[in-house]
Amino acid sequence: MDISKPIASNYGYFNEKYGEQWSALLGALREEHVSALDEVWMPLTHKVDLPTFIVKKDSAMDVLRSLKEKHGFDFLSDYTATDEDESPRFFLVIHLMNLGSKARVRVKIRIAENETMPTLIPLWEGANWAEREIFDMFGIHFDGHPDLRRILMDMRWEGHPLRKDYPLKGYQIFLTPEPLDPELLK
Amino acid sequence: MKEDLKELRSDIPLDIARWGMPGAIDFALKKDSDDIFEDSKVLVNIGPTHPAMHGAFRCMAKLNGEIIEKSYCEFGYTHRAKEKLGENRTYHQFIVYSDRLNYCSALINNVAYAMSVERLMGVELPERAIWIRMMCVEISRVIDHLICVGINAVDLGAFSYFLYGYHQREKAYTLIEKLCGARLTTSYTRIGGLMADAPDGWEKEVKDWVKETRAVVEEMDQLLTNNRIWLKRTKDVAVFNKESCLKYSFTGPNARAAGVDIDLRRDQPCMYYDKMDFDVPVAQTGDVFDRYFVRVEEIKQSLNILLQCADKIKKGPIWSEDKRVRIPDKNVVYNTMEGLIHHFKFFMTGFHVPPGEAYTAFEAANGELGFYIVSRGGTSAHRMRIRGPSFWHYQGLDPMIKGGYLADLVAALGSINVIAGELDR
Numbered sequence: 001m002d003i004s005k006p007i008a009s010n011y012g013y014f015n016e017k018y019g020e021q022w023s024a025l026l027g028a029l030r031e032e033h034v035s036a037l038d039e040v041w042m043p044l045t046h047k048v049d050l051p052t053f054i055v056k057k058d059s060a061m062d063v064l065r066s067l068k069e070k071h072g073f074d075f076l077s078d079y080t081a082t083d084e085d086e087s088p089r090f091f092l093v094i095h096l097m098n099l100g101s102k103a104r105v106r107v108k109i110r111i112a113e114n115e116t117m118p119t120l121i122p123l124w125e126g127a128n129w130a131e132r133e134i135f136d137m138f139g140i141h142f143d144g145h146p147d148l149r150r151i152l153m154d155m156r157w158e159g160h161p162l163r164k165d166y167p168l169k170g171y172q173i174f175l176t177p178e179p180l181d182p183e184l185l186k
Numbered sequence: 187m188k189e190d191l192k193e194l195r196s197d198i199p200l201d202i203a204r205w206g207m208p209g210a211i212d213f214a215l216k217k218d219s220d221d222i223f224e225d226s227k228v229l230v231n232i233g234p235t236h237p238a239m240h241g242a243f244r245c246m247a248k249l250n251g252e253i254i255e256k257s258y259c260e261f262g263y264t265h266r267a268k269e270k271l272g273e274n275r276t277y278h279q280f281i282v283y284s285d286r287l288n289y290c291s292a293l294i295n296n297v298a299y300a301m302s303v304e305r306l307m308g309v310e311l312p313e314r315a316i317w318i319r320m321m322c323v324e325i326s327r328v329i330d331h332l333i334c335v336g337i338n339a340v341d342l343g344a345f346s347y348f349l350y351g352y353h354q355r356e357k358a359y360t361l362i363e364k365l366c367g368a369r370l371t372t373s374y375t376r377i378g379g380l381m382a383d384a385p386d387g388w389e390k391e392v393k394d395w396v397k398e399t400r401a402v403v404e405e406m407d408q409l410l411t412n413n414r415i416w417l418k419r420t421k422d423v424a425v426f427n428k429e430s431c432l433k434y435s436f437t438g439p440n441a442r443a444a445g446v447d448i449d450l451r452r453d454q455p456c457m458y459y460d461k462m463d464f465d466v467p468v469a470q471t472g473d474v475f476d477r478y479f480v481r482v483e484e485i486k487q488s489l490n491i492l493l494q495c496a497d498k499i500k501k502g503p504i505w506s507e508d509k510r511v512r513i514p515d516k517n518v519v520y521n522t523m524e525g526l527i528h529h530f531k532f533f534m535t536g537f538h539v540p541p542g543e544a545y546t547a548f549e550a551a552n553g554e555l556g557f558y559i560v561s562r563g564g565t566s567a568h569r570m571r572i573r574g575p576s577f578w579h580y581q582g583l584d585p586m587i588k589g590g591y592l593a594d595l596v597a598a599l600g601s602i603n604v605i606a607g608e609l610d611r
Contacts, residue, residue: 013305014454047542049305076435077547078556078573093558093571095545099432099446102453106545126434129581137269152262152610161270168274180246 079130241606272570276536291326302546302557330551338600378511424598438553444472536565574608
């Protein structure tokens with residue numbers, strides 16, 4: 001995807017309000033985490049609506065923690081993934097919101113097929129189910145997750161449906177109901 | 187004596203005769219076959235089809251007496267692979283799938299979805315279309331809140347309260363039917379416009395309905411809000427405080443009930459919300475009563491917004507002038523060759539959306555409804571992520587009901603208004 005073509009006027013709608021805050025945040029992040037940011041896509045230069053920080057996996061937790069604790073982006077708006085055709089296969093996509101100024105940012109983490117990501121539960125407990133959904137749909141594993149099972153599909157399901165190579169037609173039929181995991185209520 | 191009557195002989199103890207070991211009868215009487223924890227705690231399964239669950243989801247609760255010691259929630263029974271469909275259908279075809287997210291307020295989903303694709307393409311709407319969309323959103327918000335507080339009251343035994351709200355809800359559905367011919371699955375918006383213009387005099391009918399509904403909501407308020415039984419069932423029940431709300435990413439009325447002062451209509455105004463005069467009700471405790479009360483107040487605010495919209499709306503076009511997204515008019519299609527080709531290409535191939543990505547969050551009735559669309563060009567999305575508020579709210583149910591009574595589980599579930607369509611997607 002050629003996302004680096006300059007200026008698409010239709011993505012500037014929040015820039016008027018939050019532009020200064022975003023550039024200040026970018027400067028601060030670059031100072032604090034010198035080599036953490038792989039790339040930065042800003043709304044007026046790239047075709048994105050929010051500033052998008054592409055963060056190295058190893059320093060992702062540090063960047064997210066400082067976004068949450070220092071810069072006030074304490075609200076986990078969304079946590080999902082995308083399947084790209086490139087060689088680290090997946091992007092983990094995290095949308096954060098600053099509850100004070102209501103500004104949003106997007107953090108992306110490149111992750112290869114067999115890599116694992118540390119869980120975000122220490123920062124936001126709500127990430128629990130979001131990570132289960134990412135595991136269910138994309139097959140990305142999370143280190144330290146207390147209960148990493150499928151969430152939408154049956155626990156006996158094979159394959160991860162939102163991967164791009166998942167077949168669009170086919171059946172997996174279970175004749176018995178999904179068994180209860182006795183570990184769950186212990 | 188015959189062999190099979192041996193056990194009737196009084197000199198052989200019953201437990202040896204029946205189970206072949208001494209003391210077995212004592213064990214059998216104490217042992218409850220359902221007691222898998224062997225500590226007299228009961229495991230109760232509620233759902234997937236239980237009248238108190240409001241949809242197909244399931245809650246397993248481990249009870250100690252009547253107290254919920256631990257629970258876990260399961261869902262996914264109505265999973266329809268919407269995100270996968272979003273990647274394999276054109277942007278136009280996905281409109282009908284957006285209805286089936288939160289089916290209590292389908293119009294809000296339509297509007298939010300159309301808005302997210304329009305932002306991705308940079309399409310501007312004419313004024314009338316935006317006003318009609320705003321009115322649709324507010325009508326939907328009112329009926330969504332009416333069903334939420336109504337069903338919550340039914341679960342706790344106040345049936346007549348629910349009927350007052352339901353009557354107005356049916357009238358609102360008639361208004362929606364006049365717009366688009368459908369009551370529940372509306373599919374009213376199009377990318378860059380609306381399916382059809384509102385009929386003549388629709389604004390006036392909405393105004394009449396608002397006046398009626400205002401009186402009814404007032405009456406409902408008097409009927410229930412200070413009712414002693416209702417207060418005892420809801421006050422300080424299933425409390426979810428501000429910190430927990432932030433941890434679990436609660437949005438919308440559920441977060442506002444706990445003192446999180448956030449409303450995307452006011453904070454990130456889209457359409458003409460910055461020209462509207464309305465208040466954002468915020469409560470402090472975050473119990474069932476606050477969630478109920480915030481919703482009732484929001485109904486009143488939404489009715490105010492509806493009146494303001496009905497005053498300001500004017501006649502005009504409802505379609506964007508953008509040729510990429512505008513569906514050709516029928517007389518052009520039937521009378522010109524170019525129009526016919528355009529029509530065919532539009533519906534068979536779909537329109538192309540330029541590469542880019544956008545996360546559009548909209549204040550739906552339950553909270554932040556977000557569409558994160560990644561486009562790589564072409565007629566369907568590369569990734570269509572739907573952030574349904576119910577997904578995050580349902581996750582908060584476990585900590586919310588822990589230590590409470592089993593009967594309060596029903597109150598808590600009704601008050602956070604989890605909609606299975608939005609949860610499972």
